[in-house]
Amino acid sequence: MELLIKNGVVYDPLNEICGEKMDICVKDDKIVSKVKSPKVIDADGKLVMPGGVDIHAHIAGGKINAGRLLRPEDGRKGTEPRGKLTRACTGYSVPNTYATGYRYAKMGYTFVMEPATPPLLARHTHEELIDTPILDNAILALLDNNWMTMEYVKSGETKKLAAYVAWMIKAVKAYGVKIVNPGGDEAWGWGKNVNIDDSVPNFDVTPRDIIGSLAEANEMLNLPHSIHIHCNDLGHPGNYETTLKSFDVIKGRSNKNRQVMHATHVQFHSYGGSSWKDFESKVDEIAKYVNVKKHVTIDMGQVMLGDTTTMTADGPLEYGLHTITGRKWTNLDVELETGGGITPFLYSSKVAVNTIQWAIGLELALLIKDPWKIVLTTDHPNGAPFITYPIVISLLMSRQKREEVMANVHKAINKRAILPSIERELDWNDIAIMTRAAPARILGLDRYGKGHLGVGADADVAIYDVSPEEKEAKKIQSALLRAKYTIKGGEIVVKDGEIVAVPEGRTYWVNPEFDGKPTKDMLGDLTGKFEKYYSVNLANYPVQDAYLPHPIEIKTKV
Amino acid sequence: MTITDVLCPFCGALCDDVVVEVENNKIVEVKEACEMGVSKMMGHERITTPMIRESGELKETTYEDAVDKTAEILVNSIRPLIYGWSSTTCEAHKKGIELAEEMGAVIDNTASVCHGPSILAIQNVGLPSCTLGQIKNRADLIIYWGSNQAEAHPRHMSRYTSFPRGFFSEEGRKGKKVVVVDVRKTTTVEVADEFIQVAPGEDYPVLSALRAILAGEEDIVPSCVGGVSKERLIELVEKMKDARFGVIFFGLGLTHTRGRHNNVVNAISLVRELNAHTKFVIMPMRGHYNVTGFNQVCTWETGFPFAVDFSRGQPWYNPGETSAVDILNRKECDSALIVASDPAAHFPRKSVEHLAKIPLIQIDPYPNPTMELADVVIPSAIAGVEVEGTAYRMDKVPIRLRKVIEPNHLSDEEILGRILDKVRERRGE
Numbered sequence: 007m008e009l010l011i012k013n014g015v016v017y018d019p020l021n022e023i024c025g026e027k028m029d030i031c032v033k034d035d036k037i038v039s040k041v042k043s044p045k046v047i048d049a050d051g052k053l054v055m056p057g058g059v060d061i062h063a064h065i066a067g068g069k070i071n072a073g074r075l076l077r078p079e080d081g082r083k084g085t086e087p088r089g090k091l092t093r094a095c096t097g098y099s100v101p102n103t104y105a106t107g108y109r110y111a112k113m114g115y116t117f118v119m120e121p122a123t124p125p126l127l128a129r130h131t132h133e134e135l136i137d138t139p140i141l142d143n144a145i146l147a148l149l150d151n152n153w154m155t156m157e158y159v160k161s162g163e164t165k166k167l168a169a170y171v172a173w174m175i176k177a178v179k180a181y182g183v184k185i186v187n188p189g190g191d192e193a194w195g196w197g198k199n200v201n202i203d204d205s206v207p208n209f210d211v212t213p214r215d216i217i218g219s220l221a222e223a224n225e226m227l228n229l230p231h232s233i234h235i236h237c238n239d240l241g242h243p244g245n246y247e248t249t250l251k252s253f254d255v256i257k258g259r260s261n262k263n264r265q266v267m268h269a270t271h272v273q274f275h276s277y278g279g280s281s282w283k284d285f286e287s288k289v290d291e292i293a294k295y296v297n298v299k300k301h302v303t304i305d306m307g308q309v310m311l312g313d314t315t316t317m318t319a320d321g322p323l324e325y326g327l328h329t330i331t332g333r334k335w336t337n338l339d340v341e342l343e344t345g346g347g348i349t350p351f352l353y354s355s356k357v358a359v360n361t362i363q364w365a366i367g368l369e370l371a372l373l374i375k376d377p378w379k380i381v382l383t384t385d386h387p388n389g390a391p392f393i394t395y396p397i398v399i400s401l402l403m404s405r406q407k408r409e410e411v412m413a414n415v416h417k418a419i420n421k422r423a424i425l426p427s428i429e430r431e432l433d434w435n436d437i438a439i440m441t442r443a444a445p446a447r448i449l450g451l452d453r454y455g456k457g458h459l460g461v462g463a464d465a466d467v468a469i470y471d472v473s474p475e476e477k478e479a480k481k482i483q484s485a486l487l488r489a490k491y492t493i494k495g496g497e498i499v500v501k502d503g504e505i506v507a508v509p510e511g512r513t514y515w516v517n518p519e520f521d522g523k524p525t526k527d528m529l530g531d532l533t534g535k536f537e538k539y540y541s542v543n544l545a546n547y548p549v550q551d552a553y554l555p556h557p558i559e560i561k562t563k564v
Numbered sequence: 565m566t567i568t569d570v571l572c573p574f575c576g577a578l579c580d581d582v583v584v585e586v587e588n589n590k591i592v593e594v595k596e597a598c599e600m601g602v603s604k605m606m607g608h609e610r611i612t613t614p615m616i617r618e619s620g621e622l623k624e625t626t627y628e629d630a631v632d633k634t635a636e637i638l639v640n641s642i643r644p645l646i647y648g649w650s651s652t653t654c655e656a657h658k659k660g661i662e663l664a665e666e667m668g669a670v671i672d673n674t675a676s677v678c679h680g681p682s683i684l685a686i687q688n689v690g691l692p693s694c695t696l697g698q699i700k701n702r703a704d705l706i707i708y709w710g711s712n713q714a715e716a717h718p719r720h721m722s723r724y725t726s727f728p729r730g731f732f733s734e735e736g737r738k739g740k741k742v743v744v745v746d747v748r749k750t751t752t753v754e755v756a757d758e759f760i761q762v763a764p765g766e767d768y769p770v771l772s773a774l775r776a777i778l779a780g781e782e783d784i785v786p787s788c789v790g791g792v793s794k795e796r797l798i799e800l801v802e803k804m805k806d807a808r809f810g811v812i813f814f815g816l817g818l819t820h821t822r823g824r825h826n827n828v829v830n831a832i833s834l835v836r837e838l839n840a841h842t843k844f845v846i847m848p849m850r851g852h853y854n855v856t857g858f859n860q861v862c863t864w865e866t867g868f869p870f871a872v873d874f875s876r877g878q879p880w881y882n883p884g885e886t887s888a889v890d891i892l893n894r895k896e897c898d899s900a901l902i903v904a905s906d907p908a909a910h911f912p913r914k915s916v917e918h919l920a921k922i923p924l925i926q927i928d929p930y931p932n933p934t935m936e937l938a939d940v941v942i943p944s945a946i947a948g949v950e951v952e953g954t955a956y957r958m959d960k961v962p963i964r965l966r967k968v969i970e971p972n973h974l975s976d977e978e979i980l981g982r983i984l985d986k987v988r989e990r991r992g993e
Contacts, residue, residue, distance in 0.1 A: 081867035087877025096867030341697025541697035
């Protein structure tokens with residue numbers, strides 16, 4: 007099967023192509039330099055980009071499903087009947103797996119990272135990914151509140167820690183290491199929480215130690231992605247200081263291919279003030295840091311004003327939100343490993359804090375000068391459902407659109423946010439970087455054919471029916487919400503905004519090679535943990551091959 | 565041959581440490597499991613061949629004809645009901661949901677007549693919970709409320725709660741307080757430290773009194789609530805607040821007595837409020853080994869956990885309207901496909917009477933009362949013994965069921981897949 011995408015205006019930042027009118031050739035599932043007898047797609051005057059790459063969206067697994075179960079009222083939004091090719095769809099902030107696949111594909115996205123899987127529940131995440139059509143995917147394993155991890159951090163046995171990280175990633179078929187409120191969930195096992203320099207109860211380590219040691223193990227294993235961190239102290243006034251301290255933990259480290267720390271949904275971590283009353287944006291401080299340092303990249307975690315469902319492995323945070331709103335609350339601590347919580351949330355334009363939160367996400371994208379350092383996310387569904395991406399993009403591209411919104415929100419935005427003073431408007435190249443090229447590079451997936459359109463890349467392409475000169479936010483939004491074409495693995499999956507094919511997605515997982523004495527010693531410790539403390543047997547713990555029908559294995563060497 | 569780390573496909577505790585001895589494709593011994601688990605895995609009377617009822621008699625037939633007859637019944641019905649699911653794999657659930665969607669059917673599962681009220685309660689207030697290992701390692705106060713797990717989940721206490729030594733509970737049973745709240749002195753009481761007897765149907769006011777005391781409003785609590793003295797209630801609240809890590813496990817004593825889901829809402833609310841004082845969690849004692857799994861799969865595939873009506877094309881969820889018993893009582897469905905469950909033995913008489921009147925298909929390894937009413941009977945292999953696949957423990961931990969012997973029958977998944985193909989063929993798709 008050959009395709010020729012003709013005369014499109016191509017944005018392919020990883021190959022330094024910026025709005026050039028050119029043809030893209032596809033043979034089978036790859037981009038090629040020429041084709042013989044292709045089906046021709048007329049892309050004259052249309053935007054052509056690599057398929058979108060989402061670096062952080064809670065789309066599958068125990069938490070999102072607990073969110074669906076918690077919120078039938080959300081499930082009733084956006085229902086669509088079964089189609090000839092498509093399964094029935096439900097949900098807005100907690101869509102069913104089918105809606106997730108179709109809606110991303112319609113927006114031109116072809117890869118999504120599920121960023122927070124408790125290893126014990128990884129089988130569940132993979133089961134849902136099997137039922138999530140079209141999207142290629144991967145998962146990050148939560149390894150920071152883990153007893154084995156904390157004990158090795160305390161004893162300083164970094165090689166054994168690396169051996170453990172390698173074993174876990176392989177056992178649960180994950181792609182990388184996730185850190186969420188390090189130490190906080192272990193403390194939450196007793197109803198408590200910790201900040202970066204507090205000692206974790208009973209384990210005698212600090213979150214700072216955990217971050218540093220996991221980064222060291224991550225780099226020792228040469229994993230394609232860096233540590234991916236949700237910092238301590240999320241959502242609290244004045245937390246920007248904790249965020250900067252967290253960034254600073256590994257400031258001396260570097261990697262020639264990528265960052266050594268990816269900090270996620272930094273919007274939730276860029277707050278000043280000492281209480282909700284003087285809550286304010288401290289994006290200026292965060293941007294000042296990110297603009298000059300090379301070791302850290304971030305994603306936005308943009309909030310959109312409206313109703314959504316919050317869900318995170320940060321157990322104490324969700325309890326805190328529940329005590330603020332009084333709304334229903336689900337918690338799921340996971341033995342020896344992590345935690346999690348879910349509660350619905352309304353970001354209201356009439357509430358000063360929510361309005362400032364909305365501004366902060368945009369400020370991050372606009373004040374950080376280099377778009378390769380900041381990825382577009384809403385931390386779906388925490389800041390907003392992923393389906394709002396086109397609106398976020400239109401806000402970043404249009405100052406006029408931002409001013410329209412700002413005219414109708416709480417006036418605190420004029421005093422305690424920076425957004426009103428920002429004139430910058432992003433262009434399509436910036437957007438292509440923030441939604442494709444940068445996330446692919448940050449994840450290390452650019453080396454495996456994602457996020458670009460060079461010869462040999464995966465034939466994942468999005469074509470949007472919008473002129474590169476278009477300035478009107480509404481037109482930008484509707485073009486991005488319903489791609490003219492989405493091509494996934496060389497197959498046209500979306501045409502004129504409708505699903506026309508439903509291939510199954512592939513799951514990327516990393517197989518880190520790390521053997522020898524540290525592994526042998528680690529396995530002894532691990533066996534003890536299962537015999538004494540886990541509620542399942544070690545033999546039943548690793549995720550079986552049956553849960554990855556279309557695996558892409560990436561081997562790494564020390 | 566000895567096979568270790570086998571999962572027991574019986575109750576929601578989903579023990580995964582069972583040892584099975586197999587000789588000549590026959591299980592000769594089952595170790596570590598409880599009596600019920602041993603009985604299930606050792607095996608008992610099976611349906612041997614597919615059957616179709618002709619002139620009142622079930623007559624032996626082939627899989628092919630039974631599947632074809634099933635497809636014929638389904639295609640000719642306007643409002644089929646597809647029900648069961650709690651004793652089979654998630655892989656079979658997926659096929660069942662796809663079939664329901666294809667047919668515009670109603671799909672429901674046994675939670676509907678079991679912990680359905682718990683799910684409704686969770687949808688009201690949420691569920692502060694955890695995995696069972698968290699309880700094993702941390703809990704020092706364990707409360708079983710309206711649940712006689714000594715008989716229903718015999719290894720629950722020894723594996724996860726009262727007895728094991730955990731990381732922060734090195735003393736095992738000695739370091740833990742176990743309280744049973746129930747309307748009668750169950751066998752569980754024998755291994756508890758304290759028994760609080762509640763008058764039948766009075767759980768709701770007892771929970772309300774505990775919440776009032778916790779909120780510092782003990783003045784408004786009368787001297788005796790639901791047969792329990794105010795002093796005991798105050799004592800219990802103190803115990804709860806003093807615990808380092810407390811847990812309430814609840815069973816059908818809350819979900820199926822007066823108040824139903826409201827009882828559970830009240831219990832969950834109490835636990836929520838206790839979190840202002842200490843760490844506290846709550847968990848329903850799910851019955852069948854994979855009832856939780858069906859609710860999980862149905863939720864991620866349709867958005868809703870049970871009682872999903874596809875007659876509008878998109879899923880419609882409204883328990884009370886779209887749940888199996890209600891559909892049957894209204895004589896609404898004109899055929900029923902039952903998989904891995906036995907509604908004839910468990911549904912109200914009125915529902916069973918309608919089941920008897922409509923074309924009824926039964927897929928199950930075992931003969932049971934539903935089979936006596938069925939028009940098509942399709943025997944299946946036993947999931948977790950003869951078929952591998954996914955099951956979710958009561959705390960939503962997914963574990964893979966092992967296959968320990970080769971089956972003589974098709975799996976539920978395979979049978980449902982064939983029915984789906986036949987339905988599509990008959991509808992010309």
